Amino acid sequence: MFQGKSLFVHFVAVAVLLAVAPLAAEPGPADWPQFRGSARDGISTETGLLATWPEEGPPEAWRVEIGEGYSAISIVGDRLYTMFAGEHEDDPVEFAAAFEASTGKEVWRTVVGEKLDTEFGNGPRATPTIDGDSLYVLGSHGDLAALATADGAEIWTLSLTEAFGSQRPYWGFSTSALVDGDKLVIEGGGGEGKSYAALNKKTGEVLWTTGDGRPGHNSPIALDVMGKRRFVYVAGGKLRCIDADGGEVWAHEWPRGETHASPVFIAPNMIYASGAEGIGATLLRVDESSEDSKVEELWQIPHLRNHFSTSVVHEGHIYGFDNATFKSVSVETGELAWAKRGLGKGSLIYADGHLLVLSDRGKLVRAKASPDGYVESGNIEALSGKTWTAPTLANGHLYLRSHTEMVSYRLGG
Amino acid sequence: MRPPTLLILAALAVVPAGLAGAVNAEVDDVIGKHIEAKGGRANWDKIESLRATGDFTAFSKVAPFTLHRARGNKYHLDHTMNGGRLVIGYDGDSFWWDNFFFQAGPQPITDAVNLAALEREIELRTPLFDYKERGFEAELVEGETNFEGILTVAIQLKRTDDSVETWHLDPDTFLEVARESPGSDFGRPMPSRTIFDEFREVQGAMIPHWIESQWYTRHRIMDIQELEVNVDLDSGLFSMPLATGMALFQKVLGEWDVKVESKQDPRQPEFDESSRASLITASLNGGLVEERYTDKDGVEATRAFSYDRYRDHYVLTQMNSAQTYMDMQTGQFDGDSLIVSNVESGTSFDVFGATLHERCTLSNVSEDGFSLQVENSTDGGENWAISQKLTYARKSPESD
Structure with missing residues (x-):
C-alpha cells in the first residue's frame, strides 16, 4: 500500500510538472510572447516555413469561436493567450484566457474588468504580455492585472484610473504592457507626471511615473542605443523617449492627433513612427554619443499614414498601411517603392522573406518582402467580418483572430 | 529707340x-x-x-x-x-x-x-x-x-x-x-x-x-x-423626406368640414349632431401636425400628432380653452388605424370618483376625408364607450 501510494504521488507530481513546465519556460526564438513578437517589431525569426502555399491556402490546424475584442495573440510553448469580451454571471465582462496553442482548446479564463461597448467594436484592445509564470493583461477600462499563466489566478491588480487619475480614452485603454527586467512599463494616462509608469512586475507597486498627457492607443517599445536602455512611445502630443528610470531623454513634436501605431526601432539608431493625420510618418535618428542626447528628423512623409496597424521594417524598407493602401517605403529616402490597394486597412507581420498580411475583412495574404514590387504568393479567406488584429506566428503556426473566431494555420515546412 | x-x-x-x-x-x-x-x-x-x-x-x-x-x-x-x-x-x-x-x-x-x-x-x-x-x-x-x-x-x-x-x-x-x-x-x-x-x-x-x-x-x-x-x-x-413616421399625416392637412356626433353621457341613447370647421397644418418638416378648431360652444382647442422615434410610438397632445391642461396620448397603428390613449401616459384625471381615460382612433384616412373617434373608459381601459365621432370632409372651395 505504502509503495503504491508513493508511486501515485510521484506520478501526480510528474504530471503536474509536465503540465507546468512549459508554462514557466522562457520564451524561445519561435515564441511570440507579447504584442508584435519578442522584439515588438512584428518580425518572426522563424525560417523554413512553407515554401509555397497550396491553392486552398495553408492547412488549417483548428478554428474556435471567440468573443469580441482586438487583443492580439501571445504564445509561449503550447500556451496561447488573448483577451475577449463575454458574459460572466450575466454581466458583460472582458476576459483574459489561455488556450492550447496546438488544439485551440480553452484552458482557463479570468475576468479582467467590465466590457467596453462602443458602436465601432467592443471588447479589449491590449495584448497579453507573457513573462515567465506571469501574464500581464489590461482591460479596456484600465484594469491592469498580473495573472498566473498556469491557471489565470490573480497575482495583483491595479486600476489605472484610480492609480494615475486617468480617464478611459474613448476607444478604451489599449496599451500592451512592456516587461523590462523587473519592471512593467505601462501608459498610466494621467496628468501631472503620470502619463507613463513603471511598476514592480511582481507586486504591482508603482516605481516611477513620468510625463503628462491623456491616454492614447499605442504601445511603447524598448530599445538600446549605444548601450543605453530607452523606452519610446507617443503620448501628450509628442513622440517621447525616456530612460530606464522614467527621465525624459527627448521629446519630438507629434501633431498627428491620436496615434494608434507603435513606434518602430530601426537599429542601430533610428526610430520610425506614423500617425493617421496628414503629416504621416517620420524617421528620426538618435545620437546618444554625448551626455545630451540628440534627435534629428531625417524625413517626414505624407504617404504612409498608419492607422491602427504598425508597420514592419525589413532590409531597408518599411512595409505598412497608408490608411487603406499597403505600401513599401524606403528607409533611406522615404520614397514610395510600391503601393497596393485591395487589402483594406490591414495589418501585417514579417516571416521568412514574406509579409503575412491580414486584410480588415479577414483575407490572409502572403506577399514577398521586397521593394521591387508587390508580389503575392498565396492567399486565403481566413476570417469573416471586421478583422483588425495583427497575425501571430509561433512555432510554425500562424494564429489569427476576429471578433468572432480564432484560427490557426500550419506554416511549418 | x-x-x-x-x-x-x-x-x-x-x-x-x-x-x-x-x-x-x-x-x-x-x-x-x-x-x-x-x-x-x-x-x-x-x-x-x-x-x-x-x-x-x-x-x-x-x-x-x-x-x-x-x-x-x-x-x-x-x-x-x-x-x-x-x-x-x-x-x-x-x-x-x-x-x-x-x-x-x-x-x-x-x-x-x-x-x-x-x-x-x-x-x-x-x-x-x-x-x-x-x-x-x-x-x-x-x-x-x-x-x-x-x-x-x-x-x-x-x-x-x-x-x-x-x-x-x-x-x-x-x-x-x-x-x-x-x-x-x-x-x-x-x-x-x-x-x-x-x-x-x-x-x-x-x-x-x-x-x-x-x-x-x-x-x-x-x-x-x-x-x-x-x-x-x-x-x-x-427631396428630403418628411419627418420619420409622419408620411400618412400629409393627407390630413388642409381645411375640413367636420361632422360632430357626441354624447355628453354614455347612457344617452343617441348622439347629438353638430358641425364645425377645422384647419390642420404641419410644421417642423411634417414632424408636428396640428389641428385647430372652435367647437359649437365656443371652446377653442388644439390637437397635435407627432411620432416619438426614440420610443417608437405616436403621440397625440391636445388642449382646450376650457380645461387648459395638456392631455397626452400614446399608441401605435393597428392596420390603417392609429389608436392612442392616455392609459399609459399618466394624463388621465378623476371625475366624480372615477379615473377617466380617453382613447382616440384615427382611421379611414384618404385625400378627401378621415374619421376620428373619441372614447372614454372609467375602468382603466378595460371597456370603452364612444363619446365623439368626428367625420372630416375636405372643404371644397364652394363650401366657403
Whole structure:
C-alpha cells in the first residue's frame, strides 16, 4: 500500500510538472510572447516555413469561436493567450484566457474588468504580455492585472484610473504592457507626471511615473542605443523617449492627433513612427554619443499614414498601411517603392522573406518582402467580418483572430 | 529707340498670352481626350438617370447600397455604415441626410465643409467635362506626376470657391485614376483621395464601378455590381423626406368640414349632431401636425400628432380653452388605424370618483376625408364607450 501510494504521488507530481513546465519556460526564438513578437517589431525569426502555399491556402490546424475584442495573440510553448469580451454571471465582462496553442482548446479564463461597448467594436484592445509564470493583461477600462499563466489566478491588480487619475480614452485603454527586467512599463494616462509608469512586475507597486498627457492607443517599445536602455512611445502630443528610470531623454513634436501605431526601432539608431493625420510618418535618428542626447528628423512623409496597424521594417524598407493602401517605403529616402490597394486597412507581420498580411475583412495574404514590387504568393479567406488584429506566428503556426473566431494555420515546412 | 522698345514691350505683352494659350490648349487637349475616353459628351448627355446597386464598405464592414442619380446632379444614396442606415440626398437645390449618427430624422445639410465635400460626390461625370461653363480653372501639373507610384497626367482644377483639387488621369487611356481634393470628416476639413477603377461601358459612357475614398482613418468603397441608366424614378425620391413616421399625416392637412356626433353621457341613447370647421397644418418638416378648431360652444382647442422615434410610438397632445391642461396620448397603428390613449401616459384625471381615460382612433384616412373617434373608459381601459365621432370632409372651395 505504502509503495503504491508513493508511486501515485510521484506520478501526480510528474504530471503536474509536465503540465507546468512549459508554462514557466522562457520564451524561445519561435515564441511570440507579447504584442508584435519578442522584439515588438512584428518580425518572426522563424525560417523554413512553407515554401509555397497550396491553392486552398495553408492547412488549417483548428478554428474556435471567440468573443469580441482586438487583443492580439501571445504564445509561449503550447500556451496561447488573448483577451475577449463575454458574459460572466450575466454581466458583460472582458476576459483574459489561455488556450492550447496546438488544439485551440480553452484552458482557463479570468475576468479582467467590465466590457467596453462602443458602436465601432467592443471588447479589449491590449495584448497579453507573457513573462515567465506571469501574464500581464489590461482591460479596456484600465484594469491592469498580473495573472498566473498556469491557471489565470490573480497575482495583483491595479486600476489605472484610480492609480494615475486617468480617464478611459474613448476607444478604451489599449496599451500592451512592456516587461523590462523587473519592471512593467505601462501608459498610466494621467496628468501631472503620470502619463507613463513603471511598476514592480511582481507586486504591482508603482516605481516611477513620468510625463503628462491623456491616454492614447499605442504601445511603447524598448530599445538600446549605444548601450543605453530607452523606452519610446507617443503620448501628450509628442513622440517621447525616456530612460530606464522614467527621465525624459527627448521629446519630438507629434501633431498627428491620436496615434494608434507603435513606434518602430530601426537599429542601430533610428526610430520610425506614423500617425493617421496628414503629416504621416517620420524617421528620426538618435545620437546618444554625448551626455545630451540628440534627435534629428531625417524625413517626414505624407504617404504612409498608419492607422491602427504598425508597420514592419525589413532590409531597408518599411512595409505598412497608408490608411487603406499597403505600401513599401524606403528607409533611406522615404520614397514610395510600391503601393497596393485591395487589402483594406490591414495589418501585417514579417516571416521568412514574406509579409503575412491580414486584410480588415479577414483575407490572409502572403506577399514577398521586397521593394521591387508587390508580389503575392498565396492567399486565403481566413476570417469573416471586421478583422483588425495583427497575425501571430509561433512555432510554425500562424494564429489569427476576429471578433468572432480564432484560427490557426500550419506554416511549418 | 522707340520702335525697338515698343516691340519689346509688345513682345512681353504677347508672349505670356501666347504661352498661356499654349498651356490652355494643352490642358484642353488632355481634357478633350478624357471626355472622348469617357464615351464622349453625346453619350453622357443621353443619361437622364441611373440606378446603381452593389456593396458599400465602411468601417471595415460591407453592406448593400442603392444609388439613384438624375440629371442636374440629383442624388440619392441609401447605404449602411457600421450597421446604421445613412441616406444622403440632393434634389438639385439642397442637400439633406437621414443620418443614424445623429439619432434623428431627415434634416438639411448646412455645414459648409460637408457641403463642399458632397458637391464633389454628387457630380455624375467629372467636372472636367464642363469646367469652363462652371467658371472653374484648369491647368496641367508640370513635371512627372503620379498617384501612389502610378504615373499619371495630373490636372489641377480650381473651383469658384477657390478650392483646388487634382485629377489624375491615366496617361494611356485618359480615364480618371484618382482625385485628391478637400474633404470632410464629420464636418472637419480633411484632405481626401478618391480612386476610380473598373470602368465599364454603359450605353456608350465609361462609368467607374469601383469608387474608393480614403481620408484620415476612413475608408469607403462603393463596389457597383449592377448599373442601369435611364430608369424611371419617382420625382420625389431626391427631396428630403418628411419627418420619420409622419408620411400618412400629409393627407390630413388642409381645411375640413367636420361632422360632430357626441354624447355628453354614455347612457344617452343617441348622439347629438353638430358641425364645425377645422384647419390642420404641419410644421417642423411634417414632424408636428396640428389641428385647430372652435367647437359649437365656443371652446377653442388644439390637437397635435407627432411620432416619438426614440420610443417608437405616436403621440397625440391636445388642449382646450376650457380645461387648459395638456392631455397626452400614446399608441401605435393597428392596420390603417392609429389608436392612442392616455392609459399609459399618466394624463388621465378623476371625475366624480372615477379615473377617466380617453382613447382616440384615427382611421379611414384618404385625400378627401378621415374619421376620428373619441372614447372614454372609467375602468382603466378595460371597456370603452364612444363619446365623439368626428367625420372630416375636405372643404371644397364652394363650401366657403
